[in-house]
Amino acid sequence: MTDDLRAPIGTHDVLAPDSALWEGVIGTFADLAHRYDFGLVLSPMFEDVAVFHRGIGEASEVATKEMYVFTDRGDRTYALRPEGTASVVRAFVQHHPVTPWRAWYVTPAFRYERPQAGRYRQHHQLGVEALGSDDAQVDVEVIALAQRFYAAIGLRRVRLLLNSMGHDVCRGEYVGLLRTHLFAHRDELCDDHRATWDRNPLRVLDCKKPACVAVTDQGPMLPDHLCDACRDHLDLVTRGLDRLGIAWERAPRLVRGFDYYTRTTFEFVSDALDAAQNAIGGGGRYDQLAAALGGPDVSGVGFGSGIERLLLARAAEGISRGLIDRDPDCFIVDTTGGEEATVLADELRRAGLAVSRAVDGRSMKSQMKVADRSGARVAVLIGPREIAAGEVTMRDLRASEATQWRVAREGVADAVRTVLEGHE
RNA sequence: GUGGGCGUAGCUCAGUUGGUUAGAGCGCCAGGUUGUGGUCCUGGAGGUCGCGGGUUCGACCCCCGUCGCUCACCCCA
CATH class of the missing domain: 3.30.930.10 (Bira Bifunctional Protein; Domain 2)
Incomplete structure (x- = not known):
């Protein structure tokens, strides 16, 4: 705007x-x-x-x-x-x-x-x-x-x-032949090249206008004069x-x-x-x-x-298949304020995973929506109950039916990997 | 450089013979018994109608200019 x-x-x-x-x-x-x-x-x-x-x-x-x-x-x-x-x-x-x-x-x-x-x-x-x-x-x-x-x-x-x-030598000889040919037929060239053929004869070969094509068709071709x-x-x-x-x-x-x-x-x-x-x-x-x-x-x-x-x-060509996958591997939903998500995300990212998350203290429902749209394969949920238990809840975002399970806090990276492999 | 088409919400577009609070779909945000996405429902935010000038009681709509987008010619990737 x-x-x-x-x-x-x-x-x-x-x-x-x-x-x-x-x-x-x-x-x-x-x-x-x-x-x-x-x-x-x-x-x-x-x-x-x-x-x-x-x-x-x-x-x-x-x-x-x-x-x-x-x-x-x-x-x-x-x-x-x-x-x-x-x-x-x-x-x-x-x-x-x-x-x-x-x-x-x-x-x-x-x-x-x-x-x-x-x-x-x-x-x-x-x-x-x-x-x-x-x-x-x-x-x-x-x-x-x-x-x-x-x-x-x-x-x-x-x-x-x-x-x-x-x-330079054989092309030079060829250009000479071409120029002679174009000179003889200069009046038959297209409007543009009638004026410019002399300056750059080779360009005329490239012209798609029927007039020029007709002239050059009868003229010398470079490959024959190498x-x-x-x-x-x-x-x-x-x-x-x-x-x-x-x-x-x-x-x-x-x-x-x-x-x-x-x-x-x-x-x-x-x-x-x-x-x-x-x-x-x-x-x-x-x-x-x-x-x-x-x-x-x-x-x-x-x-x-x-x-x-x-x-x-x-x-x-109608090719829609992408060349690389830039979707996150997992999405962390944290309803306890976001600090835990930052810590877990850093840990998973250091472990080589692509991690997305929500900020601004959004509701769980809202975070789940974002998780869904992010393209992540799995959501990792952190709430008061998970923190109390020292666990997280894993939820498969690609499964047709809701499937989720608890995993120990230390085993999140492995759990995410297991889901990713299951999808391949 | 030359010519054609087009410029209305983030995106794709509608907008009646110029008339009073400018609309839709998608997207976005928030709800639908307070821990959960994908479907559905409700509500909301968001527009100096590209910009400037003119005509008119009144212009998104008409005229002029300008900027931009787009397509074509030239040439190329």
Whole structure:
């Protein structure tokens, strides 16, 4: 209701219980990243603007019109990170860890644009980067991690689109051919690209307008013009994916938005989402990024995924199953003032249990209602009679018929555990 | 940046041709013989009708502006 102090446009607060899904997604990813031998990297949310200009490309849409650029009190020009890769690679360059270096991250990403479904000014990405090797096996592992991750969070209607951008020489030759073709057919392009095809010919490949599709359909496709080395690399990647049983599709038109990609590029799309925001993740190899940021001439490969998009895709697939259980194990009802509940709760929590309780001296009936809604499996009741007897009353909140029993005060933790196990 | 739709209780919404104390469901709180939840019943709290201006005897309703939400284009996660 206070309109003057809301979260900024295009940003969102995520509160429990919704946030449990975020915990689940991030936790699942952290666990998987560990299994795939990636270590967590934390890097600043803002960087010298040059990190992104040199990284994702000064001419890219994101860099030219979507970055949050600001000057700090010391007159330094910074930008809020619009994506994850550039700053991770910057960290790699700065610290020169032993290669191959494998890092995973989860971070907010900022882009100044009008919000819409699946598109926000602050969204969140998680991903991995592997630097210091150009072995195609790394590409395969990165893609496999992404694919296994989507499966782990329950997504089924996901397709992997694969392409190769070649390297600077063979792509350069290809772009020349494409530009010649586009020049010959420039009048047939869609309204937008009739003016911009020359500046960024690759973008035209990505255009969905029938006019552009008709032109590019007859033109040269990048995969047909790869050099031998790039072709071999792509073949190794596809063979690796085949051996892992990971389905993929060739996507010769796949052109990603950042300039740093070379060779392998891929995108995961959800068929449950509308085309405007169906990309739930993507990535690829970048041979020149580290060098562009002043580092060694080493290659890297990685991918990033938008958490909001993943959640959107889950919802669109009708997946309601949660990823983690954040309900309390037990709920303490104390009608003697609340001090006993505090003591018992602390004891149970130290024993590893998740405990909820009521405060403010509410009536037993009221506390029982709260206990019920809390999702706790069992209620632990403390009243004058229990205190006198040195016991508590246990009540199963999930049983269809009322069942309760007395337990010695010292044995509460074990009694709760017994109930929990009985439910599993 | 451009365009469409929408802004009424915490949430989802109703609100008659502008008319006198703005409603419902859910949620929340309290009761229903004073130690007990989930169903049911009763009662209660909660709204400057996004904000500002205008028209009018009178505006939640009409007009203008503004802010916000939302969807689409562009691009992407």
